[in-house]
Amino acid sequence: MDTLKQLTNDLQAKKEAALLGGGPEKIAAQHNRGLLTARERINKLTDEGTFMELGMLNTSDVKGAEHKSYGDGLITGVGKINGRPAIIQAGDKTVFAGTEGNVHIRKSKSIHEFAVKNGLPIFSLHEGGGLRMPDGMGSDGISDKLFPREMLTLHRQVPTMTAILGDSFGGPTWAAVSSDFVTQLQGTCMAIAGPRMLELANGQKLTPEELGGVDTHHKFTGQIDEDGSTEDECIEQLKNYFSYMPQHAGERPKMRQTNDDPYRLVEEVFTILPQQNNRVYDMKKIIEVLVDDGVTFEYQRKFGKGLITTFAHLNGHCVGIVANQPNQYAGAPGPQECQKATEFICLCDSYHIPLIFLHDTPGFRISSEAEKAKMPTKIMVWNQALALATVPKISIVIRKSIGAAYGNMCGPGMGGDLVVAWPTAEINFTGPEVGVNVVFGRELSRAENPKEERQKLLELWSFDSSPYKAAAKHLIDDVIHPSETRKFLCQSLDYLLTSKREKSERLLSAWPTGI
Structure with missing residues (x-):
């Protein structure tokens, strides 16, 4: 009995340590930036008490990093969102800046497969620095990590929704642009690589927002669908979008209750x-x-x-x-x-x-x-x-x-x-004004009363339209x-x-x- 109690206590201690991710100091640093931790974000997204974490005791497979890498930079699990079951994954900035190591990538692949197999939508709450170095270095490092296959073969089998809630490069960006719906927190950056890498590569100096901020995506790329001034606002947008979606691609979205008369006249x-x-x-x-x-x-x-x-x-x-x-x-x-x-x-x-x-x-x-x-x-x-x-x-x-x-x-x-x-x-190849100008421009310029002739032609072409x-x-x-x-x-x-x-x-x- 004492052995069982000791084992149980050891388990409890490990799980308590895992809940701290990269440790109290890293959590405090995240809060000092005005941002939530991965688990705090998940708690805001999911119905109270419904989140079941999977892979809590995962750690980096780099020797010596076990005790400071719980979750390996990614929190995953199953929960309910407005009563509907879904998969949730969230980048953990407190563990190696949310970068992707071997276990992190394996975990992401596994949760995607679980989602498709069970017809569960996927929510991603992302922030992170891309592929971890040195894990991705060398031909053996990059060979199976560059573009996770689950992102390439998902084919809209289940709805996918992503919130970019902190600066995101590499993997979080690939996940976002592969999603059905993306919202981004104002003041954050979503790009292939960060400003520092950009400057080293070609000498360009840009702020994170100039590189991949919400205005850049709204004005030029269309890679985000919405933005929010707070994390709460972004998470609420995910929930709102989800209310229009089915659980999976094998069904239609559920009917919504309404007392609005379908035959109501719209005199307005x-x-x-x-x-x-x-x-x-x-x-x-x-x-x-x-x-x-x-x-x-x-x-x-x-x-x-x-x-x-x-x-x-x-x-x-x-x-x-x-x-x-x-x-x-x-x-x-x-x-x-x-x-x-x-x-x-x-x-x-x-x-x-x-x-x-x-x-x-x-x-x-x-x-x-x-x-x-x-x-x-x-x-x-x-x-x-x-x-x-x-x-x-x-x-x-x-x-x-x-x-x-x-x-x-x-x-x-x-x-x-x-x-x-x-x-x-008015249905036509071109509008009456343009059509009359193109076809009859010269004749009208020679007419005795061009204004009157033009009006007659406009009336004729308008009737034809x-x-x-x-x-x-x-x-x-x-x-x-x-x-x-x-x-x-x-x-x-x-x-x-x-x-x-x-x-x-x-x-x-x-x-x-x-x-």
Whole structure:
């Protein structure tokens, strides 16, 4: 009995030591930086008392480092988040600065395999310095550590969500850009390597925020989807996003309870949409009156602002909405908007979330800068994503839908299950103003009364652009009353969300997580 008690006491002592990670001084240093420890972050994410840690007694396999490396820089386990089971991993900055050693990497691989096998979502709370030296040195060191295979083969089998909560390089960055949703704490850096390595490599001197701060990612890369001013805010964003996701790719997201009448008329749209078709407005306001209880969760809200991508619910069903934003670049998509649309379509298709498209665009933005950013390629990749998406797709032309952008917003021929328009819609190869200028410019310059002739031509071309011509030839399915848009969408989903569609092959699940 005494032997058993001694063994039990030894176990308790080891676990108490393990809870301190790199030790009290390292924990104090983390707090002095204004940051939480890995376990404190996990406690904020998970429901109280539900986290079951796996690998607590792991240590570095470097001789002599055992007692100062519990967890080997990574805390992993299973817990519940708003009542739903999930895998959680968190980089432990108190152990070798959260760098990745042999045990750390083996542990990460194991927890990923556990998640996929059991259909459990993965949450990553990351901060760390990349591959540990000297563990990764030499041909034998780097051979099996560079890019963890689980990140390359996960293929959206389970939802993956990452919060970058401290400076992150190497592995934490690979995990983030391979995730479905990423939020980053303001004031932190996410990059391949840190500023010091950058300066040594090529002499560039940048601050961490200039290199990989939230503004850099929102303005240029699109590698994060949201940011927060506090760790609490970032963790709450993970939870909010998760509420729109299924447990795994083999099921649809759960229905959300609502008392919002699915057949409710949305008369408010008449006060939002301007009378003049050249006036801007906020498409988000139209979305809010259409969806259940006016609640949305916008995806990449600070990147590619000419296009809105947002999650919402209609009659309890989770939907993904792709909408032009007229108050940004007149709703004309550029390279960033194309990238954003493609990533969102892939995401929704992978998790059985139907897509709704709301058009109001004068066409694509054209410029030298757009061409340098491979605009034609980005347009076609967006088209390819649409063609391969197997989830239900419903398309509504609110106002303008001009040129090739009509197709990219899931116009006819792009796989839309239903394509309808408001009576305010204008569908054409180009807008009447531009078309008249290009085709009749010389004739108008010689006309006796060019202003009057121009007005006649504009009226003719405007009539040709009306939705009724397309509806008469069954090129669109209907012209609907704007106030009945919510009713139309809710009814359509009832008929489209069939068991057969749910079992459709997810062709976009293996597409890259960054386009």
